[in-house]
Amino acid sequence: xxxxxxxxxxxxxxxxxxxxxxxxxxxxxxxxxxxxxxxxxxxxxxxxxxxxxxxxxxxxxxxxxxxxxxxxxxxxxxxxxxxxxxxxxxxxxxxxxxxxxxxxxxxxxxxxxxxxxxxxxxxxxxxxxxxxxxxxxxxxxxxxxxxxxxxxxxxxxxxxxxxxxxxxxxxxxxxxxxxxxxxxxxxxxxxxxxxxxxxxxxxxxxxxxxxxxxxxxxxxxxxxxx
Numbered sequence: 001x002x003x004x005x006x007x008x009x010x011x012x013x014x015x016x017x018x019x020x021x022x023x024x025x026x027x028x029x030x031x032x033x034x035x036x037x038x039x040x041x042x043x044x045x046x047x048x049x050x051x052x053x054x055x056x057x058x059x060x061x062x063x064x065x066x067x068x069x070x071x072x073x074x075x076x077x078x079x080x081x082x083x084x085x086x087x088x089x090x091x092x093x094x095x096x097x098x099x100x101x102x103x104x105x106x107x108x109x110x111x112x113x114x115x116x117x118x119x120x121x122x123x124x125x126x127x128x129x130x131x132x133x134x135x136x137x138x139x140x141x142x143x144x145x146x147x148x149x150x151x152x153x154x155x156x157x158x159x160x161x162x163x164x165x166x167x168x169x170x171x172x173x174x175x176x177x178x179x180x181x182x183x184x185x186x187x188x189x190x191x192x193x194x195x196x197x198x199x200x201x202x203x204x205x206x207x208x209x210x211x212x213x214x215x216x217x218x219x220x221x222x223x224x225x226x
Contacts, residue, residue: 005036008059009110012083016057018133022126029124030057033116039063039103045111050097054113055087055134061107062175066100076183077145079104079165079176085134089114092128105175149186152225155195157185160224162205166214175211199223 013019013027036059039045045056048068062081069075077099080086086101088094091114112120121127148157161184166172182192196212199205204220206213214220 005059005108006031009036009057012057012059015083016085018085018137019130021133022124022130026120026124026126026130029120029127030055030110030112033120034110034112037109037111039107039109041103041105041107043103045101045103045109046097048097048100051090052113053088053090053094053097054111054117055085055089055131056101056112057085057110058082059108059110062104063101063107063109064104064180066102067098074100076180078141078184079180081165081167083167086138088135088138089117089131091115091118092131104180154185154187154191155198156224158187158192158195159199159204159220161185162199162212162214163217163220163224166217166220172214172217173211174214177210178207 009031010027013030014024016027019027019030034057037045039061045063046052048066058080060082062079063084064079065077065086066074067077086099088098090096117127117131148160152160158181161181162174165174165176178193178196179189181196182189185192187195196205196207199220200207202219202223204214204216204223206215
């Protein structure tokens, strides 16, 4: 682990809400027992149904998350970027991996396996509070996505997902295609493009090849309804 990568990991873990109760000591244990993995665009981090579970933290780049749907289809659920964490543990009451995670672009991740989690727990029992907090955050995110699909019309749904992908920054560059964005919110590429064009006319986004820039995050949130 290079000094720069370690500093980045420390910074991201320090601001991870699910790790907050464990404090810096728990973050250090994650670094000590985890391993850094560099992924090329298109490379799998793990697959749905894998028995080898654990926690994954994105340090650089972005991952696409997929799940299986009827007809043996793979459905794109979301794109997660730096700072995102996901996973669960089969060793302590869970089951196999719930989603397939694939690098949307070159990425650097911190992987903490089930075995590593067991070693961390020997030194810091509050680990399980952190894992429970992470599971809660993932469940809350999933329920929000279900609520959006059920309650919001297409343009609001698209604006809300863009605001979620942007994070707290007033202006963000998202490396995501219109087709991918449409798939995440249940729209065709053509329909997604029509709504993105309307958002661009309103000065909320600026489209470019292979991505877009959020130019007015507050305005996007207003369109999304909150």
